[in-house]
Amino acid sequence: MSVAEQTPEVRVSQPKMPPKRNGRWAGYRHLLWARMLELKREPEVVFWVFVFPLLLAAGLGIAFREKPAGASPVAIVAGAGAQQAESLLENSPQHGSFKIEVQDDAAARKGFRLGKYDLVIKPNNAGGLTYLYDPARPESVLARSEVNDALQTAAGRKEVIVTSEVVSSEPGSRYIDFLIPGLLGMNLMNSGMWGVGFALVDMRQRKLLKRFVGTPMRRGDFLLALMSSRLVLMVIEIGLLLALGVVFFNMRVLGSLFTITLLGSVGALCFGGVGLLTASRAQKIESVSGLMNLVMMPMWIFSGVFFSYERFPAVAQPLIKALPLTALNDALRASILEGTPLLHLWPRLLVMASWGGISFLLALRWFRWT
Amino acid sequence: MPIAIQCRDLRKTYQGKVEAVRGLNLEIQTGECFGLLGPNGAGKTTTIEILEGLLEPTSGQVSILGHSWSENSREMREWLGISLQETRLSEKLSVRETVDLFASFYREPRSTDEVLEELQLTEKADSWVGKLSGGQRQRLAVATALVCNPKILFLDEPTTGLDPQSRRQLWDIIREFQRNGGTVLLTTHYMDEAERLCDRLAIVDHGQIIAEGSPADLIERLGGHHVVEFAVSSNGNGPADPAVWPSLPGVESVLESDGMMALSVKEPHLTIPALLDAVEKQGSRLEHLSTRQASLEDVFVRLTGRHLREE
Numbered sequence: 153m154s155v156a157e158q159t160p161e162v163r164v165s166q167p168k169m170p171p172k173r174n175g176r177w178a179g180y181r182h183l184l185w186a187r188m189l190e191l192k193r194e195p196e197v198v199f200w201v202f203v204f205p206l207l208l209a210a211g212l213g214i215a216f217r218e219k220p221a222g223a224s225p226v227a228i229v230a231g232a233g234a235q236q237a238e239s240l241l242e243n244s245p246q247h248g249s250f251k252i253e254v255q256d257d258a259a260a261r262k263g264f265r266l267g268k269y270d271l272v273i274k275p276n277n278a279g280g281l282t283y284l285y286d287p288a289r290p291e292s293v294l295a296r297s298e299v300n301d302a303l304q305t306a307a308g309r310k311e312v313i314v315t316s317e318v319v320s321s322e323p324g325s326r327y328i329d330f331l332i333p334g335l336l337g338m339n340l341m342n343s344g345m346w347g348v349g350f351a352l353v354d355m356r357q358r359k360l361l362k363r364f365v366g367t368p369m370r371r372g373d374f375l376l377a378l379m380s381s382r383l384v385l386m387v388i389e390i391g392l393l394l395a396l397g398v399v400f401f402n403m404r405v406l407g408s409l410f411t412i413t414l415l416g417s418v419g420a421l422c423f424g425g426v427g428l429l430t431a432s433r434a435q436k437i438e439s440v441s442g443l444m445n446l447v448m449m450p451m452w453i454f455s456g457v458f459f460s461y462e463r464f465p466a467v468a469q470p471l472i473k474a475l476p477l478t479a480l481n482d483a484l485r486a487s488i489l490e491g492t493p494l495l496h497l498w499p500r501l502l503v504m505a506s507w508g509g510i511s512f513l514l515a516l517r518w519f520r521w522t
Numbered sequence: 523m524p525i526a527i528q529c530r531d532l533r534k535t536y537q538g539k540v541e542a543v544r545g546l547n548l549e550i551q552t553g554e555c556f557g558l559l560g561p562n563g564a565g566k567t568t569t570i571e572i573l574e575g576l577l578e579p580t581s582g583q584v585s586i587l588g589h590s591w592s593e594n595s596r597e598m599r600e601w602l603g604i605s606l607q608e609t610r611l612s613e614k615l616s617v618r619e620t621v622d623l624f625a626s627f628y629r630e631p632r633s634t635d636e637v638l639e640e641l642q643l644t645e646k647a648d649s650w651v652g653k654l655s656g657g658q659r660q661r662l663a664v665a666t667a668l669v670c671n672p673k674i675l676f677l678d679e680p681t682t683g684l685d686p687q688s689r690r691q692l693w694d695i696i697r698e699f700q701r702n703g704g705t706v707l708l709t710t711h712y713m714d715e716a717e718r719l720c721d722r723l724a725i726v727d728h729g730q731i732i733a734e735g736s737p738a739d740l741i742e743r744l745g746g747h748h749v750v751e752f753a754v755s756s757n758g759n760g761p762a763d764p765a766v767w768p769s770l771p772g773v774e775s776v777l778e779s780d781g782m783m784a785l786s787v788k789e790p791h792l793t794i795p796a797l798l799d800a801v802e803k804q805g806s807r808l809e810h811l812s813t814r815q816a817s818l819e820d821v822f823v824r825l826t827g828r829h830l831r832e833e
Contacts, residue, residue, distance in 0.1 A: 173629060174626055178626040181626070182626035183626075186615055190615060366576055
């Protein structure tokens, strides 16, 4: 107390400038801005959110690019009749679509087992031929029917119905067209879950959340800013992937950009909500990582990212369709590939909105700030 | 003077078992710098976080400038500047961005530049938080508290782990805030910090206040003015008789640790000659003798039988 009496100097904390007044949304604006700055300055985020999905799409797109059906590798088992079968095939009109090798029985079978040959042709004792093929391998089935056609035609079979062919290989039905909307959906899930969930637990662990609630900051604004930062990133994510598809793979985007962005927003918010719920109580990064993977794993597998979920048994279909990533992927594919208008996609939007909304409400109830 | 912080019969029990705070009463006046002093685990952090409205007490009342957390919390937050123990601010934001962010939560914050200048952070304004030294980080934590132009400043162990120079810088900042009419509540386990900084302090142990008053008052009441420390070795006539020491003139209390005797005395010029006589009479030899001013450490040892830094 004596100190104050001895030094009656001017009050330093008297504002030298007129005090500024913060408006209702100042906190929200600064939170969002700070979040964007942090993301921009984190090289890992830039890589995982933007570069990795592009690499994945490019890699898979190149691996599964459409190529004219190549020559089918076919083995003929050496022995009586092998010579004749070979010359028939060589002289058939379709001879360009086979690559023929004559092998002994064991080598031919081994090659077939390893996928080196699609079909093994074995002359039998009756003067005919036996086909060894695998009905579960599409290329094997194809080779069998092509070879059979070629042999029969070369041996003099006449077609009884006159047919003609039109070649159709349009963008929209290729694997890359299927893949890119799936990757978009998966990326929105990954970055939504990590971007919200991981960030929250990290801030909780650093006691930053506790420090924030020690200020008059509105808690809703904080969560809103976190979600909004997801929307900004979502626009960039979608833009980059679609641009990759259009520029490098001649993808055709039929739906309007507005519809696609809106679907992306609903998806980003939905997974933001799920991420919020996953991270609502966890105190440590390690525990939230496990939880996140547990939540996302079923969707990576079942929601039709890399292959159609129609391949799973019919019993599982309603469950699969109830997953939020399935809804997002379906809606994105319908819009991008088929141009389905937004109004027809409402069941998908409802699924996502329910997941996001219910998660968000539960998260608010359970959320641990300190 | 109006009361800035008041709490009555504050209790906090974790998971129904651990009693961190056990019936704590405080009354802190406006303009005061008040310290909670105690060892680790004494319940200081729990107490200060309840007062800050970040923890619910199990029972008891808290009032901050006449308001309670259950009624008026948003408005109350406008008045309080808080620095928690160990908050790790975002490393990838600059010092200015961090202070701006905290300023944006308040209705009428101070200008960021002014606060940075006051805390000698102007040079570092554009550096990332991750690049700051420990002392700079701690000053930044205080800057985020001061930017709201608070009426009350809460500091939980503000100087723990800092080098002496950084500690002194922070003390100056806290004194400056107080000189301008602010109220400060801080926790510490450093004696010198409490003695230099606080107008009044409460010594906390096992969730209760065991002594309260100004540092000088506490030392006078409980520590004696001076401490005479000595050690004797026996001269073959058996060990020195410990019953002699308390009966020497002016001795208020006696403590022994590691063979060293410590006498709390009011007037060393009376006690020391009597001590030398007694040693000679016993036929012992004096191995060590020193006197010093009593400190809060002596108060704490006297009250609890333990040293403050003991775990």
